[in-house]
Amino acid sequence: MGEIGSIQIVWVIVLVICLGIEIATLGLATIWFAIGAFIAFLVSLTPASPAIQIATFFATSLLLLYFTRPIAVKFLKLGRVKTNYEEIIGKYGVVTEDIDNLKPAGQVQLNGQFWTARSAETQTLTKDTVVEVVAIQGVKLIVKEKREANKWEK
Numbered sequence: 001m002g003e004i005g006s007i008q009i010v011w012v013i014v015l016v017i018c019l020g021i022e023i024a025t026l027g028l029a030t031i032w033f034a035i036g037a038f039i040a041f042l043v044s045l046t047p048a049s050p051a052i053q054i055a056t057f058f059a060t061s062l063l064l065l066y067f068t069r070p071i072a073v074k075f076l077k078l079g080r081v082k083t084n085y086e087e088i089i090g091k092y093g094v095v096t097e098d099i100d101n102l103k104p105a106g107q108v109q110l111n112g113q114f115w116t117a118r119s120a121e122t123q124t125l126t127k128d129t130v131v132e133v134v135a136i137q138g139v140k141l142i143v144k145e146k147r148e149a150n151k152w153e154k
Contacts, residue, residue: 011041036061
């Protein structure tokens with residue numbers, strides 16, 4: 001087998017290694033290089049020199065990585081573990097212990113659970129005030145007073 005056959009074997013090996021890593025990690029880390037290796041393999045079937053094949057491999061891999069990875073990661077939401085706190089933001093709760101950002105003290109009941117809370121807008125909020133969760137910092141809810149007419153809507 002001559003040089004052309006050897007380079008084709010190299011591209012197949014690179015392709016298999018990249019696919020193996022991708023299957024093992026499922027992180028869209030090497031799929032772009034696997035595609036680049038496949039395109040370089042196709043180019044190796046032409047009379048193109050190894051330098052052209054290598055340039056094709058890197059150009060294809062890097063262009064795919066740059067232009068399509070952000071879209072794929074966003075679409076597939078890779079590396080992101082959804083937690084319950086995301087559903088809490090925007091919900092309403094009731095202050096069960098006066099919130100005082102200076103002490104620091106305060107508690108809110110939300111969905112049957114009690115949370116340590118701090119006020120986002122004012123220094124204090126009194127017991128029985130209906131509040132909206134605007135953020136979470138650590139294990140503390142950051143809340144603001146609900147200003148709508150129906151005070152007990154949750």
